[in-house]
Amino acid sequence: MSLKLNPITFQSRKYTPFSLPPMASLRSPKFVVASVLNSGPKEVENVKKPFSPPLEVHVQVTHSMPPQKIELFKNLEDWAEQNVLVHLKPVEKCWQPQDFLPDPASEGFHDQVKELRERAKELPDDYFVVLVGDMITEEALPTYQTMLNTLDGVRDETGASLTSWAVWNRAWTAEENRHGDLLNKYLYLCGRVDMKQIEKTIQYLIGSGMDPRTENSPYLGFIYTSFQERATFISHGNTARHAKEHGDIKLAQICGTIASDEKRHETAYTKIVEKLFEIDPDGTILALADMMKKKISMPAHLMYDGRDNNLFEHFSAVTQRLGVYTAKDYADILEFLVGRWKVEELTGLSGEGRKAQDYVCGLTPRIRRLEERSQSRVKQTRVMPFSWIFDREVKL
Ligand SMILES: [Fe+2]
Ligand SMILES: [Fe+2]
Numbered sequence: 001m002s003l004k005l006n007p008i009t010f011q012s013r014k015y016t017p018f019s020l021p022p023m024a025s026l027r028s029p030k031f032v033v034a035s036v037l038n039s040g041p042k043e044v045e046n047v048k049k050p051f052s053p054p055l056e057v058h059v060q061v062t063h064s065m066p067p068q069k070i071e072l073f074k075n076l077e078d079w080a081e082q083n084v085l086v087h088l089k090p091v092e093k094c095w096q097p098q099d100f101l102p103d104p105a106s107e108g109f110h111d112q113v114k115e116l117r118e119r120a121k122e123l124p125d126d127y128f129v130v131l132v133g134d135m136i137t138e139e140a141l142p143t144y145q146t147m148l149n150t151l152d153g154v155r156d157e158t159g160a161s162l163t164s165w166a167v168w169n170r171a172w173t174a175e176e177n178r179h180g181d182l183l184n185k186y187l188y189l190c191g192r193v194d195m196k197q198i199e200k201t202i203q204y205l206i207g208s209g210m211d212p213r214t215e216n217s218p219y220l221g222f223i224y225t226s227f228q229e230r231a232t233f234i235s236h237g238n239t240a241r242h243a244k245e246h247g248d249i250k251l252a253q254i255c256g257t258i259a260s261d262e263k264r265h266e267t268a269y270t271k272i273v274e275k276l277f278e279i280d281p282d283g284t285i286l287a288l289a290d291m292m293k294k295k296i297s298m299p300a301h302l303m304y305d306g307r308d309n310n311l312f313e314h315f316s317a318v319t320q321r322l323g324v325y326t327a328k329d330y331a332d333i334l335e336f337l338v339g340r341w342k343v344e345e346l347t348g349l350s351g352e353g354r355k356a357q358d359y360v361c362g363l364t365p366r367i368r369r370l371e372e373r374s375q376s377r378v379k380q381t382r383v384m385p386f387s388w389i390f391d392r393e394v395k396l
Contacts, residue, residue, distance in 0.1 A: 053208035054304045065152055065217040072280065073153035073165065073218055079275065080164035087268035088171045097182035100254050102189065113189055119248045120190035125389050127246065128192055130324050131239055131255075132388045133315040135187055137232075137300040138180035138258075139202045143210050144299060145173040151214070151221040172265060179258045186254060197387040201305040208302035213294050219287035222272045227296045229266035230333050233259050235325040242322065270340055281346050282353040288343070289356035292334065292363055305387045314384045317396035327374070331367040338364065 102112030148169045149155040156166035187193050214220040240255035276284040303312045319325045338344065344361050346353075385391040 051207070053302065054204065054309075055208060055302045057209075057211035057302070058213060061213070061215045063152060063217075064215040065219060067152075069280075069283070070153035076275065077164050080168065080272070083271055083275070084168055084268050085164055085171075087264055087271075088168070088175065089264070091174075094175065095178070095257055097178055097185055100182060100250070100257070101185055116186075116189055116250070117191050119250065120192050123192070123243070123246050123248060123251075125386075125392050126318050126322060126394045127239075127242055128187075128389055129315060129318045129386050129394050130322055131183065132187060132193055132198055132386075133300070133303070133319065134232075134235060134239060135180060135183035136198065136201050136205060136303060137298070138176070138183060140205045140210070140300055141173060141176055141180060142206055144176070145169065147210060147212060147214070148172075148221065148225075150216050151218040152216045154218045154221075168268070172268075175261060175265075179261065182254060182258065186251070193388055194390050197305055201303055201311070201388070204304045204306065205300055205302060208304070210297070210299050210302060212297055212299070214291075217287065219276060219284060220291055222269055222276070223288055223291045224296060226266065226269040226273050226337060227291075227333055228299060229262050229269055230336065231296075231298070231325065231329065233262035233266055234329050234333070235319065236262060238322075238324040242324070270337065273337075274341055277341050277343075277346070281348065282350050285343065285346060285349060285353050285356045285360065288341075289359050292360060296330070307387050308384075314386070314396060317384075318394060321395065327367070327371045331364050331371065334367065335364045 102109050102116060106112075154163075154165035154169070156163075156169050158166075161167075187198070188195055212221075212224050214224050236255045236259035240252045240259060243249075243251035243255060273284065273288075276287075298312070298316070301312050303315070305311055308314060316325075320327065338360060343357060346357055349357060382396045383393040384396050385393050
């Protein structure tokens with residue numbers, strides 16, 4: 001068997017306003033190849049190795065949280081048990097993908113699949129691009145569990161650790177696992193998409209990982225997950241709304257059910273950060289400002305299908321155009337979190353902390369102004385073929 005190596009070359013990527021711009025970083029905006037993740041700040045110039053991830057990531061900063069703060073998370077174990085684990089649902093009370101899909105063991109299976117496919121015919125190609133991108137994002141779950149387990153003081157040290165943090169990490173993953181599973185099976189049955197191209201994209205993406213720049217710090221990590229859970233709540237909610245508008249109530253139910261899980265997860269993560277603000281307002285506001293300066297990258301920003309070097313940007317452009325996830329949503333999420341964590345009302349901060357507070361509080365209007373300016377610019381209409389839908393072209 002011969003192995004075909006990825007033929008693309010490395011290149012800097014273009015960034016949408018709500019993805020991962022390399023500028024505006026406090027640190028050097030140098031890029032490294034994703035395969036040097038464990039080696040600390042170090043730059044590698046376009047070294048091409050077999051199995052190298054196809055896209056570039058930032059210089060990797062590790063263990064930026066002072067080690068003495070690990071104790072703080074150990075001391076929060078009981079608090080997390082009483083305040084975070086309560087947002088998990090017992091397995092027996094959880095929905096499963098099979099609840100929303102044709103039952104392969106039933107007589108009516110073929111008819112149910114036929115109905116599903118009839119309904120899917122009413123949905124436009126651009127909708128499928130968004131739904132596929134969302135499904136691929138969910139399917140890269142191994143990466144997100146890994147990401148949670150990079151965080152000092154809260155990681156699952158054994159794979160079956162009984163600390164509250166580890167129990168949460170595993171149970172959160174187990175709940176999330178149903179999302180990609182359900183969307184994947186739906187898309188397989190609907191007959192509208194190129195499953196092999198989609199599966200390749202998932203394999204590339206898991207192989208590439210992600211670059212959230214959370215530096216092993218649970219402060220940064222939980223701010224990131226708070227933001228992301230709300231972002232996925234919004235986007236799955238919008239794909240539900242669109243499905244309903246196209247007359248597919250069952251698909252609307254699928255997306256809406258996933259969105260409600262995301263909402264529950266958002267509640268848990270925002271509660272953790274709220275607690276961090278309570279016990280360490282200075283450290284937490286500095287972390288929030290740091291994350292926002294670096295910008296919150298989307299979890300699947302390294303996606304690649306073997307063909308399109310700017311696949312994530314193209315997918316994002318479609319989600320923006322359809323209003324499924326937009327730059328306005330990014331600003332709305334920030335505004336929501338600043339309010340949720342009462343950032344404006346924080347008192348007793350250090351000089352640096354006050355600066356960070358001012359920065360964060362002034363950021364939403366700045367993002368909105370930038371967004372309005374970019375909206376008012378005349379845009380050329382571009383179309384792009386997406387391999388996920390057999391290279392049919394979709395407007396960006
Ligand atoms: Fe999810
Ligand atoms: Fe989620």
